[in-house]
Amino acid sequence: MANIGYRRDIDGLRALAVVPVVLNHAGIPGFPGGFIGVDIFFVISGYLITGILAREIERDTFSIVHFYERRARRILPALGAVIAACFLAGWFFLLPDEMTTLGKNAIAAIAFVSNVAFWWTANDYFAESVALQPLLHTWSLSVEEQFYLFFPILLWFLAKFSRSVLLVSIAVLCALSFAASIWATEHAPTANFYLIFFRIWELGFGSLLALGSANLPHGRAAREIGSALGIALIVGSIVTLDEFSDFPGLSALPACLGSTLLIWAGSTEKAGQPFFNRLLALKPLVGIGLISYSLYLWHWPVLVAARIFEQSVTIPLDVALLCISLSVLLAWLSWRFVEQPFRGGPDRPQLSRKQIFGWSAASMGALSAVGAAMIVTGGIPARLGNEAGARYAANVARAPIEVDCINRSPDEDPCILGGGSPDYVLWGDSHAGSLIPALQSYVTSRGQSAVVFTKAACAPLLGVLRLDQEGNVNCDVHNRGVLERIKTDYSDATVIMLGRWALLAEGERYIGEEGVHPVIARADGLEVALEAYPKVVKAGLSGAVDALAGNGNSVIVVKGIPELGFGAPGVLARHEWLGWDLPVLTSEAMQERQGRARALIDNVASESGVSVIDPADYLCGRVCAYARGKEALYRDDDHLSRSGADWLLPQLLRDAEAGDSKFPGEVLDTL
Known part of the structure; x- marks a missing residue:
């Protein structure tokens, strides 16, 4: 030595x-x-x-x-x-x-x-x-x-x-x-x-x-x-x-x-x-x-x-x-x-x-x-003051029903909201999962029911894998299982489909967001070139929508929740606590990020004849709202908060039936 x-x-x-x-x-x-x-x-x-x-x-x-x-x-x-x-x-x-x-x-x-x-x-x-x-x-x-x-x-x-x-x-x-x-x-x-x-x-x-x-x-x-x-x-x-x-x-x-x-x-x-x-x-x-x-x-x-x-x-x-x-x-x-x-x-x-x-x-x-x-x-x-501290905790909290329902296998007992034969099926990833408490309130108040099939990182697409997800996360197996479950047990229900479409279509996370970028592969495990992501996402969504329509289900595809690039509860809390300025997400920035994803959903809808509802119609005018008063509409940078979903979901479903929508106000007008 x-x-x-x-x-x-x-x-x-x-x-x-x-x-x-x-x-x-x-x-x-x-x-x-x-x-x-x-x-x-x-x-x-x-x-x-x-x-x-x-x-x-x-x-x-x-x-x-x-x-x-x-x-x-x-x-x-x-x-x-x-x-x-x-x-x-x-x-x-x-x-x-x-x-x-x-x-x-x-x-x-x-x-x-x-x-x-x-x-x-x-x-x-x-x-x-x-x-x-x-x-x-x-x-x-x-x-x-x-x-x-x-x-x-x-x-x-x-x-x-x-x-x-x-x-x-x-x-x-x-x-x-x-x-x-x-x-x-x-x-x-x-x-x-x-x-x-x-x-x-x-x-x-x-x-x-x-x-x-x-x-x-x-x-x-x-x-x-x-x-x-x-x-x-x-x-x-x-x-x-x-x-x-x-x-x-x-x-x-x-x-x-x-x-x-x-x-x-x-x-x-x-x-x-x-x-x-x-x-x-x-x-x-x-x-x-x-x-x-x-x-x-x-x-x-x-x-x-x-x-x-x-x-x-x-x-x-x-x-x-x-x-x-x-x-x-x-x-x-x-x-x-x-x-x-x-x-x-x-x-x-x-x-x-x-x-x-x-x-x-x-x-x-x-x-x-x-x-x-x-x-x-x-x-x-x-340290924040009693009201601000309680409000922040409420803004970032996930409801127990969401935690309980998300990531269930379609082979398990399904998560049922309300009572009776399900009128709705909620199918999607964690963005869909954030709607679960609001959907429970909505169907219960109307004497209806819904069944939930949501899995983190797995948008409702057929023939698409997420290779960036660690562990046993086979989105295609999960989604095909969900589809078969809907065909077998819920052919009369209206299927609400929501995923983080822009993340998958663009192949990268939004500016200001931390985390690995998505890696998409076909069902056979063959990785997809980045420029082909929108095409693969469109094909996966078309396959799912066509299968549902062929089964007799009514289908509502929800365009993506606008991504902020910052955590809404945090910026609101620090604005109230420390007096920091509030960031702004312009409608132009939202369109630049989500343009391809929104277009492919429109294409799928026009080809399949299904309904489309757009959260941006309710959230974005000149700028995109992420708060109502001091309440955050998001619990982080891209998932709706409990109060945000409670406010947004009834309007989405009501106006999906009426074919109408109206923007409620801009972020700077509500703070």
């Missing part, structure tokens, strides 16, 4: 890791794969920590207590400072549900299980946007610390055997992890990203290098080639990968291999270091590398704050550059006045082990208690 002393080029490599991460997260063009910086950090960590542990084991000075003392000095002070700052800022700017989520995420980060928490909530279709969660980035810290829960003991145990047994054992563990990551890119992508087992191989690259570098070539030419190739692999990953890449898996291999090559190439005397390692050792890069941990910690909460102020997950370039500058300043202050005092040095006394463990327990315990208080109180809604 090579003797690992301080290496300036590794600090430079840290800079090469953290800068693309920050630029990517800030939305700076040219860094679509900047997220691979985290993978570089994993390799560096595996190399340095394994080297230290192996030397201590060889010298019989290894102590697990001492190891965790070092980790506490390195990790906890800056992490605690960032969490405390998020709590403080959150008091003034975060809404109750956001504050509750922050409390949960803080406790998860302190317990180093935030990767598990984010994986778990990512499977919730209606979970809060991760782009607005200030501690999202702590998932990577959790991965590292989970690795170091077992790896030091494993290394100590394996060191009792020969060096070859040690290397082969770790190599096998890495190979299993890598193989699992490749498999999971298709079958469990969210778990692949967040969970430790799928990331072990990345830390293992560094560990294997630290343990086996003595057996590698040491010639100058080999190191120069390895260094150049390492830079090329990292830079290539940064500019070629993007949010659509299957990751980590094979897509992460070049960056991890490149990092390993750079670390290996530089493990020689300073005078003999390769050209690119000498570049990495330049003062500016080393300086950024020294503050890289704090920069990583601070940049994400700063960007989240900017998104909240901009009331959009997309921030302008000038704001992004300001956020980066502020992050660097906070990182330097954190490194100088938080990290360094706890780590000690030649010019400052080091805290004792008892002091560092005592401080860690007290500070992390206090922060956890504050986080728990946020959870118990529901995000301290009194």
